[in-house]
Amino acid sequence: MRKQIDILNIELKKLQIKRTNIRAKKNKTEDEVKKKEYELLMIQNSLEKKATREKIKDIEVGLVELSKKYQDQYLFKINEYLKYFNPSLKLLRLNQYNTKAVYTLEILGYPITNTKIHSLKYSLSEADKSALSISFFFSKLELTPDLNNYTIIIDDPITSFDYSRKSSTINMIYRLSSKVKQIIVLTHDHRFAFDLSKKFSNSSIPCENIKINTNSETSYFQLHNIERENLSGIFKDLTVLNEYILNGAQTDLEKREVIRCIRPVIEGIFRIKYFGIIKQNEWLGDIIEKIRQSTTNTDFYRYKSILNNIIEINDYSKEFHHSNPLYFETPINDYELKSYVNNTLNLIREI
Template sequence: MDGSEYLNNTEICPFCTASIKNTKETILRVKEEYNYKDIEHLNNMLKVFSSLHLYFSEETYKQIEKITNNISGITDENREFLFSIKREAEVLVNQLRRLKNIGFVALEKENRIADALGAYKIDLGNFAHFKSELSREKANIINKTLDKMLEKARDLSIEISQQKRSVQQTIRNYSKEINIFLHCAGYDYTVSIENEENSENYHLKIKHKQCNNNIGQINNYLSYGERNAFALVLFMYSAIKDNPDLIVLDDPISSFDGNKKFAILNMLFKNANSLRGKTVLLLTHEFSTVIDSLKNMKRLEGLVNADFLSNKRGRLKEVSVNVDNIKSFHEIARENISSQIDTINKLIYLRRLLELINPKSMAYEMLSSLFHKRAVPSKKLSSTDFEDMNEAEISEANNEIRKHIGDFDYATEYQKIIDNEKLKQLYRDAKSDYERIQLYRVRFNQNSSNEVIRKYINETFHVENDFLFQLNPCEYDTVPYFVIVECNLEMLGTDEIETEE
């Protein structure tokens, strides 16, 4: 390529080493006519055409071969012919790329999926240069796959149409009930079913009571809880229509406010147009759901079976719950004070009962002194100041405590509380984890270094937030397992303890 640069430096041809005495002018003229870069690009292009020859029609390949072997160069007609092949190839490649990227995003805005998929099929009648056996083979593979998708799309289209009609009919049948529910639950919305103009498509329309316009982008207006409420109601009507053997609701209302929880539960099991009378498994962490189902919704009496589930080390335990098990804290405290548990645990319940009834009584002060391991009972003057109780105050406190626990003796119980080995033995002998964490709290007055566990234990040692109605924690294993594991480690030095079944 660079040989012509040396023509003026020698009488020998830099290309063939022959004498250039009579040919130098001819060689220089070749340089003027010959653009090696154009030829290099042309050769590369023709190599591409050659490597793809199996995809070209027989006529196209013969013409390419003819152009390749033409020593006189490429004419304008040849160039246009090659460009026509390039244009067809670009269209075909773009269609293949669309096929490669086909998916939900590509089809989500298509109203008629079957028609949209049909547009992806490859018709070699539109690609005259590529009508070869190999091209047909590849196109057939793609088209057969699309035919299978089209078959499924048509089935899906039928099901979607059926679903649309079902939703339409459901909303029309139950829109009055849905709107009553929305009103009672405090949602300022109404629903209706409307069809699109010049369309068979129907949509659930939601309006705010203070606005006549339909809400467009639901996510921009409705909160997560409001969307869930709508979803639950529509699910209920869908389940009524499908009439399955079993309906599972996994903690469906725990994220709602108190008044909305009952409104939703009431809607789900209200009357004939509800899940009432069907087999429903409702799982929940909310005890208020159990209270409402067993105690407050009289229409469900005899229809609901409730069970308390606990899971420790992979062992699932189930304990039946009935309306008689739902007790006030006052009932539970008195029941456990009169039971056969150790006096220390009885006194803990009594202290919590007194905290609820009369937290300023001398009996409460005496029990607080006992659990804070004061040898002499004292009364609290401020957050940091205490004063020893006098004889009259001690007598008053003893009399009140002995109304509940007849053999109470401060000195005896104090010796038990300061004896760590005794507390450890009581901890081992306790019949429930709830009793254990009370004993743990007595021994470790500062409680755990873990803030979550410390808060849990402190709340159970005093009056709990849900003291109004609850299950007896000595009968139902309400203590989270990770809490008792931490207590076991600090109390016994091991994370396991043998318990009676």
């Protein structure tokens, strides 16, 4: 209905421009016959404008009735969603102005009616403002007819939200996904993106993770392995090494990332196994020294048989460490890298 009103308002503007042009032509001409013709055209124009205004008025009356019919449902839905985010918040109807309803907010049972004294800018936290906004959004969608024809774009829906509110948002998006044609969720929060993706993992609804990457020339979309992105520490580095063995690496930068993971993985396995013995400021070189100086019946003596292998892997990875001034100039042999990664994976099994 609002689209119809917008179209008719555009038509009114066109009629007004047309009337102005007719009047200008009438004022310029000295021909009485022409003046009579222009006067008739202006009368016709007035009738068309009147008919258009009446159409707008009829549609607005229908819109008011429709608005009154759905506003109670809308208010109910908003409050239902608000319960998930903050049960102490509630909306109450205050006044009706044509097609618009004015609401007041109730906080802990106390209506905020005087906005000059109780400004929502200061009465609500950023999280509660976001909760109100997203409750309006989901409520409006739920009452939208033919929702299955819509593509919905949601931009950073969890700003200022704590874990429970993030979880509620994920559940709402998941429920909505079965009712619409497509949902696109934009977010900077990797953990939220991972949890949302995980929600869809056992669903029949397909879900793709895409991230924006950049190079020296432009930005571009790329499929995103979000599960790997949200791994941390040693598990992330182990995944990088394992995926290199399975799929290889396409660029020199990717290969350098593989090499970067070698030493942290070995150090991490030793730290886990000898928690409290290996200090936080001790690295692979220190661990090698502990093995070298170990004696029978000490913790690290059992690794003497593989010490040379650990030293060789350490020396190889040091060549490509960022502390090496020739870090980016050192060429990478793919066959050699694959051999060292395999040695690393075999070594951690022995540790």
